[in-house]
Amino acid sequence: MAAVGLLLAGCNPGGEGVRSEGSASSTPAPKGAVSNAPSPTSTAGYKKIDAVQLMKDDPKVGADVKKSLYKPCAADEYPVEVTYAPLTGSKSPDVIVNVMTCADSVGIGSYVYRKRSGAKDGYDNVYANEQPSVYAGVNKGELEVSKQTYATGDKVCCPSGEDVLTYRWRGGRFTQYDSYHTDYSKTTVDGPKPTDGTGSED
Secondary structure, eight states, X not given: OOOTTOOOTTOOTTSSSSOOOSOXXXXXXXXXXXXXXXXXXXXXXXXXXXXXXXXXXXXXXXXXXXXXXXXXXXXXXXXXXXXXXXXXXXXXXXXXXXXXXXXXXXXXEEEEEEEOOSSSOSEEEEEEEOOTXXXXXXXXXXXXXXXXXXXXXXXXXXXXXXXXXXXXXXXXXXXXXXXXXXXXXXXXXXXXXOBOSSSOXX
């Protein structure tokens, strides 16, 4: 079960000082393209937030997601994972929030909150995705959103593939600039049992 306020430093291969969950792969930008991604911001001075209360008060969060936050899954643990990362060029780290089901940890909502500038304190919801099996993370300073895809007959544990979308912060909003799809192999190996060298099976 993912814990509230998850901050894992030094694990991301992109070097932002945060861990990027989900797909470890990234599709390179087209040859000759110029990146407009904001400069990385240090997460050393991040301020831990109450993500559960933030979403309960957020009118952009859907009723079904808020319903999953009425009570914790166990003890005081809510089905929420929080990552602090530089995505929008703000002076303060942005906040990525993933909400999952208690039973099987399937993503039901992913959000990005940006620290509000000026005298009015608080956070603005600058990205929201409430499609089932969604998960948001950071990869090389950019927002990466993955969604598992299911074919007819697939179990929750065993999706058929995955869609990954990459976003950049431009003009005060996230803009999708890349995507790719992966089909998972479902091949099983069924062969004869190994023998002891005598030609007979044990």
